[in-house]
Amino acid sequence: MSVRVRFAPSPTGALHIGGVRTALYNYLFARKNKGTFILRIEDTDQNRLVPGAEDYIIEALKWTGLIPDEGVGFGGDKGPYRQSDRKDLYKKYAEQLVEHGHAYYAFDTPEALDAQRQAEANFTYNHQTRDSLINSLTLPPNAVQAKLLAGEPHVIRLKVEPGQEIHIRDLIRGDVVFQSSELDDKVLLKADSMPTYHLANIVDDHLMGITHVIRGEEWLPSTAHHVLLYRGFGWTQTMPQFAHLPLILKPVGNGKLSKRDGAKFGIPVFPIAWQGDTPEDSFTGFREAGFLPQAVINFMALMGWHPGSDDEIFSLDELVRQFSIEHISKSGARFDYEKAKWFNQRYIQAATDAELAGHIRPLAEARGYRTDAAFLTSVATLMKERVTFLSDFVEQGYFLFEPVSAYDDAMAQKKWNPALQPVFEALIEMLDQTPAFDAASLEAAVKQFMQERGLKPGDIFSLLRLSLAGTMQGPAVFDMAELLGKADTVLRLRTALEYFNRVAGTTAP
């Protein structure tokens, strides 16, 4: 039987990085086994539904390259893939369970149950308490019929039989045992006749032929209920195998990573930006922070999984080849932003200058910079070894696009000497007369110029750098000069000369 796995997010807002990793592992497992990767939208909670969240999920998957074979927005013949579009289906299955004695109607109101929980700290609806509650197990049949006919609000609950051991063979954790006596009678069908996650996920996984359920560790405790449902439906022969993924933890402190941690630590925790109703509910993403999707994928793949070798850099295809569930770790992984940055740096370095030019273009355009391919490619060449984010090309390297806006005063004061005035003027003049304005020729010319005057190259080099970039950081001076061209280079040197005189005048050494 061919492998079919699903990524089943709930459209309640932006999908954070933990969700993307779950999608990634499902994708890798499907591809590795020549199987099918399905996107199913779990929108059975109408109260928590957020408009736009579904589109966000799809766009995020597309950005990361985790393209589903079937699902909302991707076609497929096992749909519909949006649970609200399958609403009518679930009631039938829930009632089938009632008929076979595996579930029952319950008429207790949410308020009544809340009151119970208030009165009794550890109250749960289970085999011990259901006899004293209002349901089709305690009410005479005709009373139940009367209530149903009268349209009284009710739910359908799973009837958990006590005294059984439920074994789950988790692909990551091995044998996990639950005592059914400890389990509560979970709601399967809500009063609005929408299914809960528990019912919908079993019915849909069965109908969609899902073979492996790869999901977050937070689902492990309710898996026993899910097994009971497969038994109740008589679907145990085709029950999927389970694999519960370790959680992704906060960068510092305790607990799992939450959407608020992004703002709290000043790091992205979403693949792409999310625009909420309020600023507090809006978040940036890795994409907007200047990450390459391949770097994000590579980073996430290694949060909880290892390839069995010392290699660190993997393309999506290589990940597919290497992936195996056995190499997924059991314990939670702390979100390590420094490592994410390192991956991005590596991917930028590995990218071709032409590719990088393509990524720089929209950033340059947004700032009104020139965007011709030849120039952007040169910018990529000069900057790629010294940036961490794509945005650094136009931010840290702004002086390649526009005049210097700020000089490093301390360095200028340290390196400038009024006695250098005539020399600097002569240097500008010399450069202005240089016929070949390429880096190698310029370097040779300047070195000869200094040699003739018995100057130490160090001082002049720093001043040239300051003149062209305003800072001591950046590409090789003559590479910058070549890219800037003669006119711009000479102009910058003249502007800088005025500046040097100014700082030297205002601040006595």
Next chain:
RNA sequence: GGUCCGUUCGUCUAGGGGUUAGGACGCAUCCCUUUCACGGAUGAAACACGGGUUCGAUUCCCGUACGGACUACCA
């Protein structure tokens, strides 16, 4: 509180009855380079604790501690 899961350098992790406990990020030092980076080299840095089992446990078992998830008519 109950149920379940987990615990190797600061972080991500490899390993597995006898190892100098390996790699990567980060950090430090040095080299390269008259900038910043890249790159290269070196270094500091870990088996939570207590009992077993064993000739020998970081590795297997049991406890304890700590951490986490779940405990809704949310997923």
